Amino acid sequence: MINYSLNVSLKNFTTMKLGGRVKFLIYLKSLSQLDQIFEWINRESINFLMIGGGSNIIWLDEGFDGLLIVNQLLGFEVENHQNEWIIKIGAGEIWDQIIEKTVLLGLNGIEALSLIPGKVGGTIMQNVGAYGQEIKDTLIDVEVFDTLTKKYQTLKADQCLLNYRSSLFKNYQPRRYFILSIRIRLIKNNFKYHPYEALDRYFDDHKISPLNSEIIRQAVIDIRRTKLPNPAEIANCGSFFANPIINQKQFNNLDPDIKNQVPHWLFDQKIKLSAAWLIEYSGLKDFHDQQTGFATWFKQPLIVVNETGRSTKDLIQFKDFIIDQVFQKTQIKLLMEPEFLPN
Ligand SMILES: Cc1cc2nc3c(=O)[nH]c(=O)nc-3n(C[C@H](O)[C@H](O)[C@H](O)COP(=O)(O)OP(=O)(O)OC[C@H]3O[C@@H](n4cnc5c(N)ncnc54)[C@H](O)[C@@H]3O)c2cc1C
Known part of the structure; x- marks a missing residue:
């Protein structure tokens, strides 16, 4: 029953x-x-x-x-105890609790993804990333239920097409698969740190060295707590807008004032721009709209918070306003990161 x-x-x-x-x-x-x-x-x-x-x-x-x-499928099974640890995790496990467990085991590979809310299955959907790490860096495979063929299947990491905020599950075959569990590979010894500006600054300021995964996790938690609103206290979905990706020609055609200032990174032979900078440049950081009840966060304008908002219709009006204003000011069209459901 x-x-x-x-x-x-x-x-x-x-x-x-x-x-x-x-x-x-x-x-x-x-x-x-x-x-x-x-x-x-x-x-x-x-x-x-x-x-x-x-x-x-x-x-x-x-x-x-x-x-x-x-x-709410649970599970945390260690399959191997060599230098490389293979861990199978139920998709319904809380992601940050998994990181805490692996860090306590002295493992390295996902610690920079600390404090990202949500469950393990959700991390695969948009290839979660933060502070220089992405889930794709450690993913081995994903166990799924294919709702089309009605079969259980294991998809290897490269079949999952994980890329910046995208995946097979989100962009190519939406809604087809139920993610049931994942396997990741973490490193026990040979600790690796991928330098990341905000973390480097934190370690300099606090005079911390040498580093390990526990120290990285704590630094990420500290930085995130000072910068991001806790969704348990202030309703939000994290970054509401993704960093726009444009080609070199589009970049060259940007207004010189923007081109000279906007933080940007090379990405797959294209250029990824800082959406937070574009929003701030458009005068919309810490922008509160009394009419809809939504606002951009005062420390990180990528985040839209629900102050007194009552309807998704009003949120759509608010985000359309932001997208429109940023486009008028910069000629760049922002795309949303979270998803409206049902879609
Ligand atoms: C304060 C805050 C900070 C954040 N910071 C980051 C960040 O730094 N980096 C980042 O990448 N993201 C960030 N996020 C976004 C979000 O937390 C992550 O994308 C997270 O991994 C989503 O997981 P979830 O379980 O909540 O997914 P949900 O919101 O429940 O679902 C997201 C999508 O995945 C699908 N889905 C979820 N689980 C399954 C499953 N098991 N099988 C099939 N489909 C499934 C849903 O249908 C939906 O389409 C942040 C969010 C907040 C609120």
């Missing part, structure tokens, strides 16, 4: 605290449950969506007339 709740508010399934109601809600705790759920979905032709922690999604006001599956 399938245990589900009916007509549940979606506000608690997004860190932006917005959205209508969902018809059916299930917490997925075991794979045997999944077989039953999928049989029910097929029999009744129900629309379905799987989520993790809701930190990268925003529900529309009309809600979802289908089944929401909240992935």
Whole structure:
């Protein structure tokens, strides 16, 4: 028998605290449950969506007339105890708790991704990245349920097409796969640090050396806590806009004032621009809109916070305003990072 709740508010399934109601809600705790759920979905032709922690999604006001599956599949299995440790992790594990565990084991490879909210499955969706690390750097493979073929499958890391804030699951085959578990490879000895400006500055200021993964984790936590709003206190979805990627010709054609100042990085033979800088340059840092109830965060304008906002419709109006103003000022079109659901 399938245990589900009916007509549940979606506000608690997004860190932006917005959205209508969902018809059916299930917490997925075991794979045997999944077989039953999928049989029910097929029999009744129900629309379905799987989520993790809701930190990268925003529900529309009309809600979802289908089944929401909240992935709570757990698991932390160490497969190897050599210099390279292979760890299999359930997609419903809380990502930051996994990092804490691996750091306590003295492992290296994901510590710079500390304090990113959400579950393990969500990290694969957009190849989470921060402070010089990305999940793709350590990923071995992903165990999935293919809702098209109705088969369990293991996809190797290169089949997952992970790139800057993108993946097979998000960009090429959206909604096709349920992510069930992942395997990552971490290093026990031979600690590696990929220099990153904000971290370098932190270690200089605090006169810290030598480094290890525990020190990196603590530095990232300290920096993030001073810079980013905690979604448990102030509703937000982290970076609301992705850094725009343009080609050399577009870069050359930028207004000289912008071209000379905008922080930028080479990326796949293209140029990635700082969206935060573009928003600030457009006069929209710490911008509060009384009418919609949304604002850009005073320390990091990439983040849109929900101050008194009540509807996703108003959030869409707010983000369209930001995109439009930035375009008028810079000729660069910002793209959103979180996703409106259902889409
Ligand atoms: C304060 C804050 C800071 C953040 N900082 C960063 C950052 O530094 N770097 C970064 O990359 N991101 C960041 N994020 C965004 C977000 O936390 C990450 O993308 C996170 O990995 C999303 O995980 P989640 O479990 O919350 O996913 P959800 O929001 O629940 O889902 C995101 C998408 O993945 C799908 N999905 C989730 N789990 C599964 C699954 N098991 N199977 C199939 N589909 C699934 C959902 O359907 C949806 O399309 C931040 C967010 C906040 C609020």
